[in-house]
Amino acid sequence: MRKHILAQAIALVIGGAVLTGCGGGGSTSPTSTTIDGVAAKGIIKFGKVKAQEYKSDSWSDVGVTTTGEDGSYTLTLSNYAGGPLMLTVEPQTNTVMVCDVQDGCSGTVYGQTIALPNNFLLKAIVPSVEPGATQHAQITPFSDMAAARVLAADSTNDDAINNAISEVNQIVGVNIIETRPIDITNDVARQQATTEQLTYAVFNAAAGQIALENTEGLASGLEKLAQAFEDGKLDSVDSLSSIALVNAVKTQLKSIENQGEAVTAINTQISIIETSTQDGVYNPESSPTPSLTAVEQAKQLVSQARTLGNSVASLEDPALAFKADIDVAAQVIDDDASALITLTGSVIDQVLSALEAKGTYTTGTTEVAIKDNTGADIGHASVTVTDDNGVGISISTSGISSAAISLSLSTNVPLAVLNGDTASLSSGSIKVSGTVSNATTKLSLSDVSLTAAFTQAVTLDRNASSMPEPVLRSMDFAGGIKLEDLVHAMSFTGNASFNLVALNASASRSLDQAPILLSLEKASISGTFAGNGSSFSASAGLNLTNAASFDTFAYLNHEPQMWQDYAIDGDALKAAEYAKTNLGMTSLDYALYSAWTPETCFSGSDDQGNSTYQCDVGDVLNVDAAFKAKLAASNPNLSTFNPNLQVNEVGFSFSAYEYDYLTKTQTLNSTTWLYGQFELGSFESASYFAQGSLSVNLDLALKGYPQTKALISVNRTELEGGDALVTLLHNGSTVTFKLVKAGTNPTDGTLTVSNPDGVKLIVTGKDGDVSGKVTLADGTQVGTLEKSGNGLYIIRYIDGTFETLQ
Known part of the structure; x- marks a missing residue:
């Protein structure tokens, strides 16, 4: 996916054109008011649904019906005076519920039905309905939560009802009253469901899991929720x-693990809840729209989209939105920290070499001299070896002016194996804890582990003539890290993990002669950056679904253009023979060819002993072909990148003599040098590209929206296609930008800006044209995006008003 997803998404909005569409929504007859929806914890079949109207400070019955096989109901109200409505569902003699909880429902397995207890009750409260209209009202554990919020506040009016519903919408991420629940246990229903419906169904199942954990049973558990x-x-x-x-x-x-778009949306909602929970308290706030008219709700969302778009567009670079955070992070992870890690690696290597040189491993403490890269002593390390079902090594340095190191390493290799016993290992592991510090930086490691799993067990035998070469199946790295900048009082504290899997040999794209057949499958880092009296949290995660068939390390090392040089023994291109035959030269000192000129030049003597320098136009020695042949022979995977390899620049140098300036002598030289730049092109293709998802959670500082949390998820399903979800969390409410991209045309795609109440701005680009509309949660279209004659992008609303996106 491309960089700066949010900025490009906003740009797509303000680059719109015309859409002509028709409004949605519907009604029954003008003389009756209808309520419809679905009753679901799991789907509730044959349940009794009762409608009551709030008037004169009490609830009066205005209708009753029964849910069908799919949990749906339709109820035409009688004697309805236009007040708020409460819908309840309770069991009858034949009422059953589909168990939607993965681990089952009190002995009933997932997907089967269970009878409901007599005290089972769920509620939904909706605001006043216009006479003759149809109101959707889903009855679920989450509508029950919103109803409890209204009833506890003892303020049963439309504003209080809308605000309570909107607060719960923020929890689930969808409109809990308008979004129709589905039977998540039904394969067909799952495949046909929208992302919003799947999200709602998973949350309903989660509520069921929690309720069933209550010792007093399902009904009591739901009441407590x-x-x-x-x-x-x-x-x-x-x-x-x-x-x-x-x-x-x-x-x-x-239940929906194979439906990627919905999984991404739900994981984003999980991150919203986790991010918003402070000191164990999650306090969702209603969006600004719930009590507004239909057009006012649309305008509120468009205003948010425009403000955010202008905020991002006004930056020279969208990355400046979190520049301060990046500065803090860069201050912590600087060159000094890198040097410290390099020194630590050198100390560990020298300690292990010293222990190996002793011949026999023994427990106890010994001193090891530590040297720099010139071989000079720079200090000592006190090394203690232990054996507790695996060798443990503790290292504590002294006298090293550039660093202090105190580390403990533990392995799964017993001491006896190192001293001659044989052992069969299916995996190897090492765990490191401790600190490394100098005057400016301190690195603390907490149970940082590296584990390598082998495709088959490896027999370790120190007395064998050679050690077996294990074939790796996977490799995992994980642990806690704290990195401190002691000078500027800044730090990062968090966790990191990396998971590697075996790479199919046929998928290797490495130019190395003996590549390591591993590929990065998952990577994650999360933690808190602190400094300058403030702190921020950030996390990132990468998950590649085709890691075994995509060479991630070759991709990371790939360069579209590369230089390579080769040394060939002797006058391999027969430069001397060409100079004699074609140029009349009897001796040759050196020859050069460059594709830049392009010409081949020779320096030497003629048959009279006179010095001569002559050039022939072109590649007269076939240097280009010789270079390509060497290139192909030394890089067997090269043709995979580019079957029609293009060499941009190539050169050749040959000298018959080599002058030693130290001894002032001249000797025969037996080396020809070929050198050139070749074109690898793009690493990826339509059939070979990285597939998977990237998620990033971080703090933003946008104009008009300070202290905003950004939750970004990118799914890549094609070389030039996939989807991106950017959710901005501010003051307890959220706005989501979803961009779906397909094909190579940069303007083709669909952007949806929405809030949890279900208001959406939908913009579609196709072949350079852009169309758009604004809809409510029930699908009613209240606005159309069009382009005016003077180039402005205007949304016209159904009440005759309009506004621009700019």
């Missing part, structure tokens, strides 16, 4: 904490 949100927040002391919800959602994700 609703009560937990009566104050509008989730506390660590509540029966529903944000951490418990997140963990349950992660468990229930298994």
Whole structure:
């Protein structure tokens, strides 16, 4: 995917054109008011749905019906006076619920039905409905939470209802009243569902998991979940904490693990909840739109999109949005820290070499002299060897002016094996803890482990004539790291992990003669950067789905253009013979060819002993062909990159003599040099490219939106295609930018800007044309994007008003 996803997404919005579309939404007859929806914890079949209207400070019955096989219901109200409505679902004699919890429901397996207890009850409260209109009202554990919030506040009016619904929308990431739940256990329903429906279904399943963990049963568990949100927040002391919800959602994700777009959306929502939880408290805030009219809701979202777009566009580089954070990070991870790590590696290597040189490994403490790269002593290391089902080594340095090192290493190789016993290992591991520091930098490692798994067990025998070469199946690195800049009082504290898998030999693109057949599959880093009296948290994760068939390390080392030189014994290109036959030269001192000229030049003597320098136009010695032949022979994978290899620049030099300025003598030279620059081109192709996802969570400082959290997920499914999801979290509410890109045309794609209440600005680009619309959660279109004659991009609303995106 391309850099600066957010900036490009906003640019797509303000580069729009015309869309003519028709409005959505619907109604029944003008004389009746209808409520419809789905009752679901899992899908509730044959449940009793009752509607009550709030009027005169009490609830009055205005309708009753029964859910169908799919949990849906439709209810036409009677004697409805236009007040807020409460919908409840409760069991009848034949009511059953589909178990949607992965581990089952009190003995009933996933996907099967279970009878509901008599005290089971879920509620939904919706604001006033216009007479003759149809109102959607899903009845779920999350609508029950919003209802509990309204009833506890004892303020049953449309504003309070809309705000409570919007608060819960922020938790789930979708509009809990408008989004129709599906049966997540049904394969067909899952495949046909939208991302919003799948998200809602997974959260419903998570609520079921938590409720079933209650010792008093499902009904009591659901009641406690609703009560937990009566104050509008989730506390660590509540029966529903944000951490418990997140963990349950992660468990229930298994139901849709093969539906990548929905998984990305749910993982983003998980990150929103985790990021927003402070000191165990998650306090979601309603968006600015819930109590506004349809057009006002649309305008509010467009205003947010425009403000964010202008904020990003006004920067010289979108990276400046978090420049201060980058400065802090760069201050921590500087060259001095890198040098410290290099020195540590050298000390460990010298210690291991000293222990090996002793011939026999023994437990106890010994002193090892530490040298610099010139071989001079720079200090000592006190080394203690232990054996506890694996060799342990503790290293503590002294006298090294440039650093102090205190490390402990543990392995899974017993001491007896190092001294001659044989052992069979299916994996090798080493764990490191301790500190490394100098006057400016300190690195602390906490249980940093490196584990290599082999395709088959390796027999270790020190007495064998040669050690076996293990074939790696995978390699994992993980652990805690703290890096401190002692001069500027800045630090990074966090965790990092890297997972490598075996690379298929046929997929190797390395130019090395003996490449390591491993490829990076997963990488993650998360932690907190602190400095200048403030701190920020950031995390990043990479997950490649085709790591075994894509050479990630060759990709990281790839350069579109490369230089290479080769030494060939003797006058390999027969320069002397050419000079004699074609130029009348009887001796040749040196010859040169350059593709820049292009000509081949010779310096030597004629048959009269006179010095001569002559050039022939072109590559008369076939230097280009010789270079390509050497290139192909030394780089067997080269043709994979570019079957029609292009050599941009090539040169040749040959000297019959080599002058030694120290001894002032001249000797025969037996070396020909070929050198050139060749074109590798793009590493990736339509059939060979990195597939997978990248996620980044960090702090932004956008104009008008200070202290904004950005959650970015990028999924790559084609060479030039995939999707990107950018969610901005500010003051407890979110705005999401989703860009779906397909094909090589940079303007082709769809951008959707939305909030959890379901208001969407949808912009589609195709062949240079852009169209757009604004819709509500129920699909009703309230605005159309068009381009005016003077080049402005205008959204025209159904009430006759308009505004520009610029």
